[in-house]
Amino acid sequence: MDQGQPRVGVGVFVVRDGQFLMGRRRGAHGAGTWSVPGGHLEYGESFEDAAAREVVEETGLEVGGLRVAAVTNDVFAAEGRHYVTVWMVGECPDGEPEILEPAKFVDQGWFGFEHLPEPLFLPWVQLLSSPFLTDVRRQVELGNSVTRGSGPRR
Structure with a gap:
């Protein structure tokens, strides 16, 4: 990774009954730490599309009512990585998460x-x-009361 080029990461709060899904990371970047599902923004993707894609890829869950909730500037000095993380919030009223990318997450x-x-x-x-x-x-x-009137769910 080029140390001169920050990347855009997307973290997704998959909300159900006032709680959110988290996984313990595996791999070189943040191994052993906990976070919400997420990944990299791809060229031409909206934040909402990236968030929905990452959640499905990692957990099999579909999330609706996605919206931007926060942005952080995250420098991993020891790894020579710099991310701007866009934090999204969305609801998932049903379905059970699966670990679909075991090379990235080990617990949920x-x-x-x-x-x-x-x-x-x-x-x-x-x-x-x-x-x-x-x-x-x-x-x-x-949870869901925040998204009333925000349009169709995915």
Whole structure:
């Protein structure tokens, strides 16, 4: 990866009943840490399309009502990586998540902000200290009521 070129990452809060899905990462980047599903924004993709694609690829779940909730600037100095992470929130009222990319995630579970697993992936540390956290928490806790009138679900 070129150290001079930041990449755009997308992290997705898959919300159900006031909780969200998290997985423990596997692989060189953030191995052993916990985060929500996500990945890289591809050329020409909207944030919503990238979020929906990544969640389906990683978990098999379909997420609706996707919207941007926060942005963090995440520099992994030791790895020579720099990401701008776009945090999305969307609802998934049914279905059970599967680990469809075992090379990327090894465990999954539903969590709330009061009981986060540890250790957390660096972008999470950034998010928890950001001014966006209050709004993200509100959107997660309110779930479907936030998206009323926001258009069709995927």
